[in-house]
Every structure is written in structure tokens, then in C-alpha cells.
Amino acid sequence: MTDQHAVVVARRPGRALSAQDGLASLLAAYHVQTQAEKGEAVAGVDGLPDRYRSEIADPQAAFVDDVVLLAMSGDTAVGCLVVTAPVDGRTEVKRLWTDPAFRGLGVASSLVSTALVHAAESGLSAVRLSVWKWRTGAIALYERLGFTATESWDARDQLVCMERAV
Structure with missing residues (x-):
């Protein structure tokens, strides 16, 4: 008997993404939910700011220099995380999302852990991220995985910036 919730994390270079990988629908859910949490609810993707709509419309172009981690349950993408191209010996993770x-089930932990392994294998010194302060579950996950709050590099209000050495 197989576990219907068995999830495998796959690494894909951004330039190798395809319309069939399921990333666009995960990004759409992520961005629509985030806008609602910011008090700027939208009815759907068409109501999102241009920068987010472009990620959803063409993830391959948006993340061409990055590595995208997809959590797959069979042929279905159930989670994602983007690992940005390295700058000054470190990378940033963003767009962590798990299908509700x-x-x-440990999907988010697996995605972040895979990002940390990827960074270490790439010879990087640190991984950083920013997270909205109301996402307390995500912050707790990051802290469990060794991230600590650091001085902000992002001027947007209500963001917590975190970093972890690899």
C-alpha cells in the first residue's frame, strides 16, 4: 500500500520549468493569500500587482537564474520554494507555499531543508529570507531550522528578515 500523501522534493533550474509543472497554480495561491493577509484582498490573479502576475504567467522567465524546489505528490505539485541565484556568497529563499x-505533513520543512542542502552543495555561506511578521507558523519553522532574525535589508513594513549560516 502506498501513502497517498508521500511527497518528494525535486530541484529544477528556473530555465527548465514548464507550464505543466504546477508551479504557476502554487504561486497564484501564494500571492492571492498574501494580498489578503496584507489587507488588500483580490478576487483572483488578475487583481494582483504586475510583478506577481508576471511570476504566475511565466515562472520560467521570472526565475530563470534561480532554482525552484517543487514538492510533488505523484504528478501533482503540492509545495514550492524558490532559491535565488547567489550574491556575495549567500542565497535567498522565497515563495514558500504548501497546498493547504x-x-x-512536513512539506515546508522538506523544502527549506532541501534549500539548505542545495546552498551547502553550492559552496554558499548563508541563506536568508524575509517573512511577514503575521506568519508566525513560518517564523517558528524557520527558527526550528536554525534561522535567526537579522537587520532588515527590505524597507517594507512588517517584514522579518532572517538568516542562517550553512
């Missing part, structure tokens, strides 16, 4: 039906 797969939450609580």
Missing part, C-alpha cells in the same frame, strides 16, 4: 491539503 498537505500542510502538517
